[in-house]
Amino acid sequence: MIQMTLDQVRELVETILRRHGFSEPHVLAVAGTILAGERDGCTSHGVYRLPGCVATLKAGKVSPTAEPEVFDCAPSVVRVDAHGAFAQCAYLAGLPLLVEKARRTGIAILAINRCVHFSALWPEVEPLTEQGLVALAFTPSHAWVAPAGGIRPLFGTNPIAFGWPRPDKPPFLFDFATSAAARGEIDLHRRAGKPIPLGWGIDQDGQPTTDPLTALNGAMLTFGGHKGSALAAMVELIAGPMIGDLTSAESLAFDEGTRSSPYGGELIIAIDPRRILGAEADQHLQRAEAVFEGMLGQGARLPSQRRYEARARSAVEGVRIPEAMYAEIQALLA
Amino acid sequence: MIQMTLDQVRELVETILRRHGFSEPHVLAVAGTILAGERDGCTSHGVYRLPGCVATLKAGKVSPTAEPEVFDCAPSVVRVDAHGAFAQCAYLAGLPLLVEKARRTGIAILAINRCVHFSALWPEVEPLTEQGLVALAFTPSHAWVAPAGGIRPLFGTNPIAFGWPRPDKPPFLFDFATSAAARGEIDLHRRAGKPIPLGWGIDQDGQPTTDPLTALNGAMLTFGGHKGSALAAMVELIAGPMIGDLTSAESLAFDEGTRSSPYGGELIIAIDPRRILGAEADQHLQRAEAVFEGMLGQGARLPSQRRYEARARSAVEGVRIPEAMYAEIQALLA
Known part of the structure; x- marks a missing residue:
């Protein structure tokens, strides 16, 4: 795991968004929510989202500068x-x-x-x-x-x-x-080769499934x-x-x-x-x-108790980002 | 079953509410919602509610005339x-x-x-x-x-x-x-001597129960x-x-x-x-x-499809009220 202070995370995120052509208001506003997610321990809404932001931009599906x-x-x-x-x-x-x-x-x-x-x-x-x-x-x-x-x-x-x-x-x-579950959570099960609980998704014929890919290609519930x-x-x-x-x-x-x-x-x-x-x-x-x-x-x-606890902890200890994720983010600077 | 037209139901409900001292605006407004429930096939919110209305009045827990x-x-x-x-x-x-x-x-x-x-x-x-x-x-x-x-x-x-x-x-x-379920639904299981599904209620120690009375005395979920x-x-x-x-x-x-x-x-x-x-x-x-x-x-x-179907049917065919329920309501006129 890579240990970072919140200021370091903010600087990294802002640098990446700038590098890809986002205007300064968008850099600050988007970095603000990504930092808040990372700070509050919502890893699925922290720096994990950066590759998706850049991919959405490259697909022409978001304006980097619109006011x-x-x-x-x-x-x-x-x-x-x-x-x-x-x-x-x-x-x-x-x-x-x-x-x-x-x-x-x-x-x-x-x-x-x-x-x-x-x-x-x-x-x-x-x-x-x-x-x-x-x-x-x-x-x-x-x-x-x-x-x-x-x-x-x-x-x-x-x-x-x-x-x-x-x-x-x-x-x-x-x-x-x-x-029933976040789409990202089903995808994380797929990556890990783990079955999903019954009730999260169905196959293309509407039958219950515990296979994450089958549910992703069928329908979530x-x-x-x-x-x-x-x-x-x-x-x-x-x-x-x-x-x-x-x-x-x-x-x-x-x-x-x-x-x-x-x-x-x-x-x-x-x-x-x-x-x-x-x-x-x-x-x-x-x-x-x-x-x-x-x-x-x-x-x-x-409901938000865990998030507030993570927030208090991050302010003192900073956050830890998995090495693979850190490498993926650094690659966005290339 | 007792077969009644919607007009007959309305007249019966209004008569009972008047008999118990509700002022005319309350008679008309309360009868309106009870009739709507009966008409739409929501038996748990139709004339079934009349004994409860009268009991609430007798307990001094509702004003029959407040403006x-x-x-x-x-x-x-x-x-x-x-x-x-x-x-x-x-x-x-x-x-x-x-x-x-x-x-x-x-x-x-x-x-x-x-x-x-x-x-x-x-x-x-x-x-x-x-x-x-x-x-x-x-x-x-x-x-x-x-x-x-x-x-x-x-x-x-x-x-x-x-x-x-x-x-x-x-x-x-x-x-x-x-x-998870309406309280009335749990009570109907109790009256019928039928177990409730897991997930509806817990006992006083927080353990899952399928016994309706235990759930009613414990907690619903x-x-x-x-x-x-x-x-x-x-x-x-x-x-x-x-x-x-x-x-x-x-x-x-x-x-x-x-x-x-x-x-x-x-x-x-x-x-x-x-x-x-x-x-x-x-x-x-x-x-x-x-x-x-x-x-x-x-x-x-x-969501309301069944209700609208019942409404269309009631307008033509009227409604059917179980004999025991009808007798209980008639008793409110005594």
């Missing part, structure tokens, strides 16, 4: 056109107006359009909780997942993220795919049966057509077999509890702490 | 204080302002407070889809469900409902508990493991403290062992896609139909 354009659509709606670039700059461009609208009206929507999305959703939820807002985020991906009762890929892995601000503590935050499938459909709709953007099937068609990151929209909803609760806000938000105590007091973990 | 009070809190927030009555009148009182706000700002919140909730959530989502709005609804219940990794009841069955308007078709609509548990926590927060109302644990404490319906809040979010999409709205909403066709074309059902 986001912000549209003030309605008192509670802001849209940002990413013009084919990664989502991060568009998010940062829309964030101030989203926060202002949520504070003014109580609840507001940020719709990011025509963006390429490769990161987790929590980096787009956590900044809102730091402003005292409750936040939700949704995005389709590529059509890899069959609906419950079906056998062919239709939905993306369609993640849902939710964040709740806590006084003097990191937010209560979850971020999960509505598929949603978590939680028909309920998870219903949520996956909801994400397709509200972060696709509802914001004027692609479904996962349309994103995969746009991909043209280049195996690039998904292209389309992202929906973020921010709520200001103080506009609902008025003068009683502190009292009620304090009462929410009993829910977390009720979980922790019986041995249940809070 | 809802509407508060215009912010450009995108309306709150309605139900003053301890059933939720239906409060919902109807807040609906026009919710629709107006969603149309004006793009997205709006209706928070119903201090209401007693016994119905499904879809009757509060479907009217919004009829206005061309996308809608979400959430409510806590009583603390019956353990968080993933825990062993003691903390969450309610905490349903989530979502509705999407379709041109010239009934809406795409789902409404499900974040618990969430659907979909830690993901369903995270969603259940979200519902506790956003339809509890975020709108200044009770958590499921607080609702159960308020119940004082009377086995009444849950007491607390309900959160409804309405979105006007036309304020996001402008002139391109029709084109994008039409594109959403491909998602439904993609589901139906491979043999998957749409």
Whole structure:
């Protein structure tokens, strides 16, 4: 393993993105989310993503320089056109107006359009909780997942993220795919020559399989049966057509077999509890702490607990990157 | 089975509610949702609920006459204080302002407070889809469900409902508990002397059980493991403290062992896609139909399909109520 400080990781990531022609705003914004993933121990969303970023660029499926354009659509709606670039700059461009609208009206929507999305959703939820807002985020991906009762890929892995601000503590935050497992996780099983659990995928005839490649070529399944499938459909709709953007099937068609990151929209909803609760806000938000105590007091973990522990550790100890991965990243400098 | 027309069911339900002292607005609103459940083949939310309504009244846990009070809190927030009555009148009182706000700002919140909730959530989502709005609804219940990794009841069955308007078709609509099964379903197994599937509940020591009574006295489980548990926590927060109302644990404490319906809040979010999409709205909403066709074309059902089929059948054939249930309801007239 290669031991690195967070500053060293940031510098390496920024250097690679610059070398490949990303403009400075994109270099800083994209490096920010990759660093956050590595720092929080989400290795599948850390430097592991860099080769994919560069491959997506080389396939012509992401703009390295496009500047986001912000549209003030309605008192509670802001849209940002990413013009084919990664989502991060568009998010940062829309964030101030989203926060202002949520504070003014109580609840507001940020719709990011025509963006390429490769990161987790929590980096787009956590900044809102730091402003005292409750936040939700949704995005389709590529059509890899069959609906419950079906056998062919239709939905993306369609993640849902939710964040709740806590006084003097990191937010209560979850971020999960509505598929039973992440696609990367199935691929890691394939690389390791290990079977996948039943329930993760089916073959092309709709039969259950434990072979990762068969599942990747067949269809992934949603978590939680028909309920998870219903949520996956909801994400397709509200972060696709509802914001004027692609479904996962349309994103995969746009991909043209280049195996690039998904292209389309992202929906973020921010709520200001103080506009609902008025003068009683502190009292009620304090009462929410009993829910977390009720979980922790019986041995249940809070969803992002491991991530926050990794974050605290990384700040002191830095991070460790597997040698093979480090070599793959260094090769991007060549 | 007793065969009845929908008009006969409505008249019977209204007569019973009047007999027990509900004011005319509550009689009409509550009978409306009970009739809708019976009509749509949701027997667990039809006339089956009448004895519970009356029992909740007799226990002093619902007001039969309180008038809802509407508060215009912010450009995108309306709150309605139900003053301890059933939720239906409060919902109807807040609906026009919710629709107006969603149309004006793009997205709006209706928070119903201090209401007693016994119905499904879809009757509060479907009217919004009829206005061309996308809608979400959430409510806590009583603390019956353990968080993933825990062993003691903390969450309610905490349903989530979502509705999407379709041109010239009934809406795409789902409404499900974040618990693995409905509490009533476990109770029906107990009455029938049948075991429940593994995964529905645990005993008081946290061990898996297939005995319904053991699960009812232990804890129910969430659907979909830690993901369903995270969603259940979200519902506790956003339809509890975020709108200044009770958590499921607080609702159960308020119940004082009377086995009444849950007491607390309900959160409804309405979105006007036309304020996001402008002139391109029709084109994008039409594109959403491909998602439904993609589901139906491979043999998957749409979530409310069975309900709409039952609705069409009931309009022609009426409904059939088991004799024992009919006798129990008739006894409420005595």
